[in-house]
Amino acid sequence: MANDQLENLKDLIDEIEEYLEDDNFADVSQQLNVLKPAQITRILERLSDRHRAFVYLLLDKDLALRVFEGLSPVLQSDLVNALQDHDTAELFLGLAPDDRVWLLDELPATVASKLLQGLDVDERAQTSALLGYPEESIGRRMSPQFITLREDNTAADALARVQSRLRSAETVYYLPVIDSGRRVLGAVTLRELMGADKTQRVEDLMGPVRTAEVTEDAEAVARRTARRGTFALSVVDHEERLVGIFTLDDAVRILEHEDSEDVSRQGGVEPLRRPYLSTPVSRLVRSRITWLLVLAVGATLTVQVLSVFEATLEQVTVLALFVPLLIGTGGNTGNQAATTVTRALALHDIEPRDIVRVLTRELRTGFMLGLLLGSLGFVITALIYEFEVGLVIGLTLLAVCAVAAAVGGVMPLLARAIKVDPAVFSNPFISTFVDATGLIIYFMIAKAILQI
Structure with missing residues (x-):
């Protein structure tokens, strides 16, 4: 049923875009004004900036305000910039004071000031009062319109x-x-x-x-x-x-x-704050390039570790085969721990003062995971290669999982303690850190067991 609705929506959007290209605004208006506000909102989210403004102007007045309230603040900002002054002022006046603050946070200061000046005295006072509270405070998101x-x-x-x-x-x-x-x-x-x-x-x-x-x-x-x-x-x-x-x-x-x-930053990108299909490609690039550059620089640490142990790899070339397995397992273990702890922080299940308890739990969890994976890795590798090589792989998996879980669990707590968003310590960043430490552990264990 959901797939059928999605297909119908896509067909409707394609039809509307064809009407717009042919300047057939009457048919667009007829199609839209019989839809529910939520359906029109989804359509607007998928249109280009130019088409979105045209389509919005074709909506009936009452329906237009309900649709505008359903848009994200970023898309509201785009629409305000695309519309004429009269239409913009009328939309702004129709919003509740707390919704106006969401929108004003996304607008340039000059536009925001102009819109505020267009309000009557009471409405301007209510909106300005909310704007006076700190940016992340509940005062900025509460409603001053209530009955006592x-x-x-x-x-x-x-x-x-x-x-x-x-x-x-x-x-x-x-x-x-x-x-x-x-x-x-x-x-x-x-x-x-x-x-x-x-x-x-x-x-x-x-x-x-x-x-x-x-x-x-x-x-x-x-x-x-x-x-x-x-x-x-x-x-x-x-x-x-x-x-x-x-x-x-x-x-x-x-x-x-x-x-x-949080989800975006854990994946190593800046949040788009708008629907994907309405986001310009240039914005997509900007949201990702910073983290890619940071991670690329961080990855040089892994390259440095490999160069230090180059002689070890030359003596036992089979060790190189297991590098992707080990750093991948370590990175995944760290990501799992970081995601779990970040979520627990968000729900206030834990606080930074619980860092010792979290570290202990994640070390135990990582050790048990490493014991299971290491045992499996030891058996398979020992059967295919040699007993000593299997022992190296098994012990490395055990150590890497324990270290990765501990690091992944502690990093979000340290971030919260220094007043930084735990999601900024994103999973790719943890993976890069664990890759380097995992390689050091791997080659140290190999040198000790294989006597190289």
């Missing part, structure tokens, strides 16, 4: 208040309860209000409230929200006064963004 209640409100009064502010609030399903100093006392849900007696007071309905401080890291708060499965939480300042709310859908958006960055 007082503990002495009746259920009827509370529902009337919700009804009067339906259009201006981010959500009406989570309602913080505050005192006269805007300090959060609790929270009540719309379900609880609707199910209560009209004369029942809010203080009898409200439950304990979960809060986050406005300067906390956005990713950490997002993971906490997703892990608890709460619909929303209250964001407070250092004096515990309510300044915003943070909803589950915003948490999912942040986690998708952060996980995408």
